[in-house]
Each structure stands twice: as structure tokens, then as C-alpha cells.
Amino acid sequence: MQRVLVVEDSKVVQQVLRHLTAQYLDVAIDFAWSLAECATYVEKYDYTLALVDLTLPDAPHGEVAKYTLSKKIPTVVLTSKIDEYKRQQMLELGVVDYVIKDNRDSYHYAVKLVAQLLRNQGCKALVADDSLLSRSLMKQMLEKQLFDVTDAHDGQQALEILKANPDIKLLMTDYAMPSMDGFELVKAVRNFRGRDDLAIIGLSGAGKHGLSARFIKYGANDFLTKPFMNEEFHCRVLQTMEQLSLISDIKESAHRDHLTGLHNRRYFYQYAEKLLKSKNQKNTLALLDIDFFKNINDTLGHEGGDQALKQVGSLIRTTFSKFTVARVGGEEFAIILPEIELERGREYFEAFRKKLASYDFSISDKSIKITTSIGLADFQDTSLTQAMRVADKALYEAKNQGRNCVV
Numbered sequence: 001m002q003r004v005l006v007v008e009d010s011k012v013v014q015q016v017l018r019h020l021t022a023q024y025l026d027v028a029i030d031f032a033w034s035l036a037e038c039a040t041y042v043e044k045y046d047y048t049l050a051l052v053d054l055t056l057p058d059a060p061h062g063e064v065a066k067y068t069l070s071k072k073i074p075t076v077v078l079t080s081k082i083d084e085y086k087r088q089q090m091l092e093l094g095v096v097d098y099v100i101k102d103n104r105d106s107y108h109y110a111v112k113l114v115a116q117l118l119r120n121q122g123c124k125a126l127v128a129d130d131s132l133l134s135r136s137l138m139k140q141m142l143e144k145q146l147f148d149v150t151d152a153h154d155g156q157q158a159l160e161i162l163k164a165n166p167d168i169k170l171l172m173t174d175y176a177m178p179s180m181d182g183f184e185l186v187k188a189v190r191n192f193r194g195r196d197d198l199a200i201i202g203l204s205g206a207g208k209h210g211l212s213a214r215f216i217k218y219g220a221n222d223f224l225t226k227p228f229m230n231e232e233f234h235c236r237v238l239q240t241m242e243q244l245s246l247i248s249d250i251k252e253s254a255h256r257d258h259l260t261g262l263h264n265r266r267y268f269y270q271y272a273e274k275l276l277k278s279k280n281q282k283n284t285l286a287l288l289d290i291d292f293f294k295n296i297n298d299t300l301g302h303e304g305g306d307q308a309l310k311q312v313g314s315l316i317r318t319t320f321s322k323f324t325v326a327r328v329g330g331e332e333f334a335i336i337l338p339e340i341e342l343e344r345g346r347e348y349f350e351a352f353r354k355k356l357a358s359y360d361f362s363i364s365d366k367s368i369k370i371t372t373s374i375g376l377a378d379f380q381d382t383s384l385t386q387a388m389r390v391a392d393k394a395l396y397e398a399k400n401q402g403r404n405c406v407v
């Protein structure tokens with residue numbers, strides 16, 4: 001579980017930070033007013049990250065950052081002013097980044113920076129550069145941003161690593177490398193990894209006109225010109241990763257049903273079509289429909305009906321946690337059991353039907369019973385549409401047979 005420590009002595013600023021962290025961070029957060037209180041928290045918990053004010057009543061010269069860094073906690077610093085001396089001092093200390101508190105948006109930036117750093121944790125990055133010095137420097141900088149970093153000494157090696165590790169999310173590549181240069185690498189990578197799946201930042205030396213634009217044309221998301229400033233590197237990487245995260249959030253929400261959090265019909269169809277293409281196997285498809293759902297709406301109101309859908313959805317999700325479950329209609333759910341033949345599939349759903357029927361649902365402080373009718377179909381060589389038709393017919397039959405049964 002990730003945990004963040006915020007150390008800030010101003011009441012107003014702490015209030016703003018409390019508000020923003022509640023909005024953007026979905027992790028445990030502790031707030032301390034001083035270095036002393038910060039130390040008490042650090043003794044008690046393990047922190048993924050700290051956001052600390054550089055000037056505190058009991059630590060006026062940035063001692064708090066020295067302290068959190070000495071405890072190996074990646075630290076982002078809040079400071080009211082910065083000069084070159086202070087900037088150097090902080091970078092030498094090893095802080096991840098600093099944010100100047102000169103307007104309300106600074107706090108917004110700081111919290112969004114923390115949110116992105118938390119998302120980076122455990123995220124894989126690859127650095128491709130033939131210079132050992134440059135490679136190690138970038139590796140170090142990315143590790144500060146919590147990435148899990150691998151490196152490659154030329155384009156060919158980078159390509160092999162990327163093919164073997166589809167979970168790498170960021171590639172930083174130099175232009176001039178032996179065996180395969182940065183452009184060739186980007187072109188080759190884009191054949192199997194899209195812009196919204198793998199972020200690529202190209203690097204080129206100063207004075208090499210046009211290289212940066214060509215990087216983008218070949219498929220890089222952004223570029224950096226060497227030598228770059230520490231802050232420029234961090235901003236570019238963070239911004240690029242933030243865009244990737246936003247795209248992934250949008251994709252995820254396009255695949256989800258808002259009420260139950262389950263997958264939606266569209267995703268379900270995409271998933272099933274892929275499954276049918278990828279494997280030659282017997283699968284079971286189930287359609288579950290809540291019985292007399294209209295009565296629930298009529299007696300407990302639409303709100304109550306929504307609660308019932310959420311609770312049934314959650315029971316289906318926990319029972320079939322290894323499988324893809326979707327809400328495909330108002331009170332209708334679909335599940336595919338891959339590589340499970342119809343007879344075994346029937347056992348799964350018969351057990352679930354009984355479990356659901358005996359469950360006490362609590363809706364608007366009332367305990368109610370809910371039952372479902374379930375239609376099954378096996379599918380292997382048929383299309384999903386055809387299998388859905390068969391399952392739907394079976395479901396209709398289950399309703400005809402008196403409901404609360406599997407056909």
C-alpha cells in the first residue's frame with residue numbers, strides 16, 4: 001500500500017493540500033506540522049513519497065528534506081523562493097523535484113506531480129544510449145522518479161529488450177548509437193507498440209538541427225536536447241507519462257459500466273472476439289438476468305434498484321474474479337468461462353445461482369432476497385453473436401420454467 005507524508009507548517013497551505021490530495025490521490029496520507037512530528041510518523045510508517053516544506057519552525061534550513069532523504073524516502077520539496085545556490089543545494093541533496101509556492105496553481109502542480117510519481121512506482125522504463133555515463137545519469141534520474149529502469153547500450157539491444165518486455169512503459173533513446181540508431185529503433189518499435197501504450201522520448205545533441213522533429217515524425221512522443229537541465233528532464237518525463245496515464249484512464253472508463261464498475265457490453269464483445277481468434281478451445285458463455293427486477297424498482301425506488309444492481313454486480317465479480325464479467329443490459333450480466341466446457345460451466349453457475357438466492361441483500365435498510373435466471377451456451381467455432389443468441393434463448397427458457405434456474 002502506498003503512503004504519502006506531507007509536512008507543512010502553514011495552516012492555509014495545509015488546508016489547500018488536504019483538499020487537493022483528497023481530490024487527486026487515492027492513497028493513505030499523513031500530515032505533519034513540523035520536523036518533530038514528521039519524525040514520529042516516519043518511525044511509525046513506511047512512506048512511498050514525502051512532500052515537504054523547506055522552511056519549518058523547528059527546521060528553518062531544509063533539515064526536513066535531509067531527514068526524509070536520509071530515511072530513503074523520495075522527496076518533493078515545497079519552497080517559497082529559489083536562487084541558484086539553493087537550487088544546487090537541493091539537487092545535490094537528491095530531491096526528486098522542487099515546487100515554488102508562489103501561486104495557488106503551484107499546489108495543484110505539486111499534488112499532480114506526487115500523483116504521477118505514485119503511478120510511476122513499479123512502472124518499467126528503458127534507457128538506450130551508447131555512452132555509459134549518459135546512460136547511468138538517466139537511469140539515476142528515472143529511478144528518482146520511482147521507475148524500475150533497465151538500460152541498453154545500442155538500438156538493437158533495446159529492441160530485443162522491448163520485444164521481451166511488453167510491460168515497459170517508457171523508452172528514452174539517444175540518436176547516435178552503433179548497430180541501430182535512435183530513429184531506426186523508434187520506427188521498429190512503433191510496429192508493435194503504439195504511442196498511447198509506450199511513451200518514447202528521443203535525445204539528441206545540441207546543434208543537430210531537425211533531429212528532434214524527425215524523432216517525433218518517426219513516432220516519439222517528445223524529445224530532449226543534450227545537455228539538458230535536471231528540471232527539464234523531470235518535467236518532460238512527467239508530462240509524457242501523465243498523457244499516457246490520461247489516455248489509459250479514458251480507455252479504461254470507455255470499457256466500464258459506471259454503475260457497477262464491471263466491464264460494459266462494448267468491451268465484452270471486443271474481449272470475446274479476441275478470445276475466439278486466439279484460442280481453439282471450448283468456452284462457456286452465460287447470460288444472467290435478475291428476476292422480477294421491476295418489482296425492486298417499484299418497491300424500493302430507482303435508487304434501490306441501482307443499489308441492487310451494484311450489490312449483485314459485486315457478488316458476481318467476487319465469485320468470478322478470474323473471469324471477464326460485464327453488465328450487458330439493464331439487469332443483465334454476461335460472463336465467459338474460457339476453456340471450460342458446458343457441463344462444468346453449468347456446475348459453476350448452478351452453485352452461483354444457489355449462493356445468490358440464499359444471500360441477504362441489504363437495500364435502503366431493508367433485507368431482501370434476489371434470484372436470477374441463467375442461460376448458458378458453449379462456443380468454440382461459432383461467432384459471439386451466435387453464442388449470445390443461444391444463451392439468450394436458454395435464458396428465455398429459464399424465465400419460462402419459473403425463473404431462479406439455469407438452462
Ligand SMILES: Nc1nc2c(ncn2[C@@H]2O[C@H](COP(=O)(O)OP(=O)(O)OP(=O)(O)O)[C@@H](O)[C@H]2O)c(=O)[nH]1
Pocket residue numbers: 259289290291292293294295297301302303304305306309329330331399403
Ligand atoms: N434502477 C434501475 N433500473 C433499471 C436499470 N436498467 C433497467 N432498469 C429497469 O429494469 C426493469 C426490467 O424489467 P423487466 O424487463 O420487465 O424484467 P423483470 O422485472 O426483471 O422481469 P423478468 O426479467 O421477466 O424476471 C425495468 O423496469 C427497467 O426500467 C438501471 O440501470 N437502474
